Amino acid sequence: MTTSNFRYIDRDSYVDSDVAFVKPWGKVDGPGYSFKLSDHERAVEDIRGQESKFSTDTSGFAVYEYPAQEKAFTDESKVREEYYAEVEAVLRKKLPGIKKVVIFDHTIRRREKASPRQPVQQVHVDQTPGAAEVRVRRHLPADEAEELLKGRYQIINVWRPIANPASDYPLAVIDWRTTKPADFVKIDLLYPKREATNGTNGTNGTHDDDDRGKEVAPDPNSASSTVGYEVKGETYAVAPSDDHKFYYMKDMTPEEVMFIKCFDSFSQVNGGKKGLADCTPHTAFVDPQTPADAPGRQSIEVRCLVFYE
Template identity: 60%
Template sequence: MTTTGEFRYLDPASIAPGTKPFAKVDGGPPSFTFTSRRRSVANLRDALTQLASTESGAGNFGTDIDVSGFALYNSPATEKAFTDDAAVRSGYYAEVEALLRSKLPGIAHVEIFDHTIRRRDPSAPRQPVQQVHVDQTPAAAEARVRRHIKRPREEADALLKRRYQIINVWRPIGHPATDFPLALVDWRTTRPEDLVPVDLLYPLHHRTGGGDDDDDRGKERPPEPVQDVNSTEGYEVRGETYGVAPSERHKFYYVKDMTPDEALFIKCFDSWGQGQPKGREGVAALTPHTAFEDPATPKGTKGRESIEVRCLVFYEE
């Protein structure tokens, strides 16, 4: 089964020569414009059904994150409401770490550094993102290690010599994600030239604890209206993502009616990913993804609610 969608890509022609584009984490206007493409979107469940009759696990599309950059698992969570920030950080973070360790062998350490709850509701501070993107660039991944691993520099250097990843663990909240589902691009259909580094700007009001406040969680609010879309007043650069340029090669997948009992692993970075200095041939490096409007969604469907938890994952070797 397939559906279709209009996908918003970064338009390279909208970037002035010699400038670096930026986007705002709170959904404020970016410095570039988008270009849309209509694409077919395959249901990942169909591929998994075919695998179920043979063998699933390591080396298989849809169940091994190293193949395409994403993997789907059945994993009901004890946490259901996701309305108490303290409960999310304690109980649900522990559930996410346990799930990572159960599916990815050889993990030495997991550092969960961020989570975002999105609700398609006009009053919600964070909405589903309709832009094909990758959460982290390699430079941003290393910066995340140095920012969040509170150890002496030499210990952080040692961790960076091992295999490490940034994985986004994504789950619907409360009801199936039929409305504005998440689409994923098979990494094998991307090329390095598709990826455009974009500065990620955070609003200064996140620094409620002063200049050393590195914790952005729970500080979301809708962006202030601006007259000049190119203005960065009230923001600072605290990350780097990849915008994605359009390509006819890209192959999209989604999980039709994904339920809260299911979890997606979305690979944002892998030091063993193909193309990295220590990369291995055929190992997925990243996963472009985006929310999209499925024309097959029935009228009156409840707005999508979801949580994404971003994790630094370090391995024994």
């Protein structure tokens, strides 16, 4: 057990969208958001040795030992062509009844100055229910999407440390059973606009709609500006609650993966099975037990649409 400060959205720092139709926003590449964060000290329990007590159906997250063939994650083509297959394999092995997996995004985070994506110190959920449905329609043919939306589908973030244990800035998750719907605040997710690419005849522009692995370093001087950005998603920020119970896998290794559920169409919140977890709030945090000479955290997260029979 350890304690740390966790950064939540400050409810007093934004206008309630249900009242004034003004919605908070945040940038996918950070820094930059239209709200403030507040620090709250919380206890964090290490789940190592008690992993079997948690699952994506009950708590919203799970940790498994599952070494990857890919180690460096520096070759974009190898990540997409080889590691994606490993991610699908572990999903199918650990979650019964999967019919189809569509991997639509991945992010590599390295806590070093040159890295465009750093560990995120804010309690959040990657997708809202509305954003999950948009993802299905965006990444699948229209007829197939309509059919798959009739059944159970999830968004699962498959998270893994790279190169060394994630002792520095480890990932903490909140047990879904300790949350309530009022804790979640919808946030517009802004992406940098991309230039249109020329078509085969060199004149017809085609919008680059593939976000996988295309992170660029943000401009720290324009954090408060939305110029050059567009809304391409919706996430949940999370408001503080004394009921929240935080967990982490201390010194989680590259041989281990964490499933972080972002959405489940059959969850209790979405009118499905009572007690079935909907999502998992999560965040990087500073563990005071981490040695000062621990290597900077590196990790990869792969976001997957998971459809069931």
